[in-house]
Amino acid sequence: MSIEIKNLSYTYNNPGSENGSRFVLKNISATIKKDEITAIIGPTGSGKSTLVQHLNLLLHASEGDILYDGRSIYGDDFDRKTLRASVGLVFQYPEYQLFENDIFTDVCFGPKNLGLEKDEVESRAKKALLAVGFSDSDFSRSPFELSGGQRRRAAIAGVLAMQPEYLVLDEPAAGLDPKGRRELFQMLRRLHDENGVGIVLVSHSMDDVADFAGKILVLNDGRVIFDDTPERIFSHGEELRTVGLDVPQAARLAEILREYGFDLPQGLITMDRLRTAITDCFNRGDK
Amino acid sequence: MFRDITLGQYYPGQSIIHRLDPRTKLLWTLVYIVSLFVADNKYAYGASVLALAAVIILSSVPFTHMLKGLKAVLVILIISVLFNLFLTDGRVLVSFWIFKITLEGIRRAVFMAVRLVCLILGASLMTYTTTPNQLTDGIERGLGFLKLIRVPVHEIAMMMSIALRFIPILTEELDKIIKAQTARGADLESGNFIKRAKAMTPILIPLFVSAFRRAGDLAQAMEARCYHGGRGRTRMNPLSMAGRDYAAIIIMFAYLGGIIVLSVLL
Ligand SMILES: Nc1ncnc2c1ncn2[C@@H]1O[C@H](COP(=O)(O)OP(=O)(O)OP(=O)(O)O)[C@@H](O)[C@H]1O
Ligand SMILES: [Mg+2]
Numbered sequence: 001m002s003i004e005i006k007n008l009s010y011t012y013n014n015p016g017s018e019n020g021s022r023f024v025l026k027n028i029s030a031t032i033k034k035d036e037i038t039a040i041i042g043p044t045g046s047g048k049s050t051l052v053q054h055l056n057l058l059l060h061a062s063e064g065d066i067l068y069d070g071r072s073i074y075g076d077d078f079d080r081k082t083l084r085a086s087v088g089l090v091f092q093y094p095e096y097q098l099f100e101n102d103i104f105t106d107v108c109f110g111p112k113n114l115g116l117e118k119d120e121v122e123s124r125a126k127k128a129l130l131a132v133g134f135s136d137s138d139f140s141r142s143p144f145e146l147s148g149g150q151r152r153r154a155a156i157a158g159v160l161a162m163q164p165e166y167l168v169l170d171e172p173a174a175g176l177d178p179k180g181r182r183e184l185f186q187m188l189r190r191l192h193d194e195n196g197v198g199i200v201l202v203s204h205s206m207d208d209v210a211d212f213a214g215k216i217l218v219l220n221d222g223r224v225i226f227d228d229t230p231e232r233i234f235s236h237g238e239e240l241r242t243v244g245l246d247v248p249q250a251a252r253l254a255e256i257l258r259e260y261g262f263d264l265p266q267g268l269i270t271m272d273r274l275r276t277a278i279t280d281c282f283n284r285g286d287k
Numbered sequence: 288m289f290r291d292i293t294l295g296q297y298y299p300g301q302s303i304i305h306r307l308d309p310r311t312k313l314l315w316t317l318v319y320i321v322s323l324f325v326a327d328n329k330y331a332y333g334a335s336v337l338a339l340a341a342v343i344i345l346s347s348v349p350f351t352h353m354l355k356g357l358k359a360v361l362v363i364l365i366i367s368v369l370f371n372l373f374l375t376d377g378r379v380l381v382s383f384w385i386f387k388i389t390l391e392g393i394r395r396a397v398f399m400a401v402r403l404v405c406l407i408l409g410a411s412l413m414t415y416t417t418t419p420n421q422l423t424d425g426i427e428r429g430l431g432f433l434k435l436i437r438v439p440v441h442e443i444a445m446m447m448s449i450a451l452r453f454i455p456i457l458t459e460e461l462d463k464i465i466k467a468q469t470a471r472g473a474d475l476e477s478g479n480f481i482k483r484a485k486a487m488t489p490i491l492i493p494l495f496v497s498a499f500r501r502a503g504d505l506a507q508a509m510e511a512r513c514y515h516g517g518r519g520r521t522r523m524n525p526l527s528m529a530g531r532d533y534a535a536i537i538i539m540f541a542y543l544g545g546i547i548v549l550s551v552l553l
Contacts (some may be wrong), residue, residue: 007381033424053466056470058469058470081472081474084469084470084472085472088470089470091463091466091467091470094467096463096464096467096493096497097464097468097489099488099489099493107471109468109470109471109472109489110471113470113472113473113474144496158471159470160469206321263318
């Protein structure tokens with residue numbers, strides 16, 4: 001179960017247009033596995049949002065191919081409706097998409113488009129709204145009277161209700177408060193662990209992805225510069241900094257402590273691991 | 288997909304035509320259009336084509352770029368040429384079935400085509416060489432005399448520039464909303480007219496909501512900067528007529544006179 005991206009290139013310009021074809025994505029190859037949380041990081045304008053829009057055919061690659069479970073999504077026999085149902089995409093600032101009088105009806109929009117029975121639609125909507133932390137009494141509230149963060153959660157529920165195989169989220173945590181972030185990541189973790197939903201997450205927060213992802217794709221200027229586990233990627237602090245990224249705070253702190261003579265192992269990219277490592281240090285009593 | 292819409296199709300440049308005062312260009316365009324309707328023989332038409340060609344060369348907007356503007360009216364152009372060609376009475380040259388082509392028909396069709404092409408090219412030359420903001424400034428100052436009869440000229444011009452400024456923002460937003468709803472399985476392409484119109488609701492409501500929100504934000508930002516309409520307001524870059532503008536206006540009168548003389552005398 002995987003999505004394979006093969007030598008994908010993309011330009012927003014039509015071929016032959018005046019300013020030539022400036023490729024926003026250049027020869028991208030990567031594999032997204034369902035049983036592993038994938039994070040995509042990269043500086044602003046590196047093509048993250050453009051890349052994820054390819055995964056459910058909102059954009060069509062200029063060159064290259066994408067295989068969904070081994071079959072090309074550009075093939076004539078591939079139904080784009082099924083693909084959009086199996087790869088749910090939550091946009092950057094998804095709160096735009098709300099349009100109904102109450103959030104329950106709004107969340108019903110996705111499953112209804114899949115042509116499901118009314119009962120099924122409503123039970124999915126209900127489940128999705130509960131999963132993102134709304135309670136029954138919120139269902140009839142208007143999306144326009146919610147706060148930004150609540151609207152964000154309602155919008156995520158709108159995609160969740162389609163019960164996709166993969167859930168792709170473009171910076172879902174931007175603008176949420178720490179509690180909202182934590183809850184969002186817990187919910188995504190649950191979806192992944194319990195319901196087996198494949199998760200792809202675009203993020204600007206190194207701390208979030210270090211904590212959360214099993215694999216990270218690093219994009220810079222439309223190319224994949226790293227495709228590896230968080231531990232190994234965040235050992236390339238220098239390279240990350242030159243493209244405008246950084247290592248997680250824990251890793252930075254570990255570096256500083258090492259300069260002061262602490263004997264810490266590599267790969268301390270989350271605060272939890274750092275804490276254990278420091279405790280070990282003290283227990284060993286070597287400083 | 289909606290990014291291709293261009294309005295206020297400014298073609299950046301530094302030519303003398305670009306640097307003319309927008310009022311001069313507006314007046315010239317108006318006079319040019321009038322002259323096209325005054326002209327009624329080949330000499331007068333020849334003169335207006337030459338004048339246009341000269342201005343296009345001066346403006347250094349590539350001619351291929353100018354032709355793009357014609358694409359939009361190609362259908363109208365063809366229809367009006369065909370109507371004139373086949374439906375004009377006169378000396379019959381060729382006739383087949385119910386159609387007949389007359390000498391007068393050919394004459395009128397050619398004149399009509401020249402007139403339409405010059406009209407479109409002339410008007411688009413103005414928008415190619417004038418930024419939307421300059422254009423609204425020009426309209427505001429040029430129509431300033433209407434303030435005497437209580438027409439809120441400044442407010443109308445302000446609304447025009449805001450509307451123009453918002454077009455690219457809203458098209459971008461529209462693009463985003465369409466994508467977001469497509470990702471939720473919205474089907475915008477299939478079905479009959481009523482079904483497609485209904486499918487627009489999930490697009491239009493968020494678009495309106497965001498347009499109203501932006502309008503509200505903008506109004507607040509303007510008030511925070513003490514904007515209160517046109518009264519007593521000065522400008523950072525006031526329009527001023529330069530020598531070249533007066534020269535252009537003198538040439539304009541000469542041109543108009545020439546066309547009238549050519550049309551009446553010949
Ligand atoms: N609709 C569009 N038309 C033309 N160019 C675009 C369009 N959308 C994005 N681009 C360009 O493509 C490049 C990549 O944009 P993209 O939105 O994928 O970046 P991103 O990595 O998501 O950035 P951010 O972190 O700011 O969200 C940018 O250079 C941008 O200017
Ligand atoms: Mg983005």
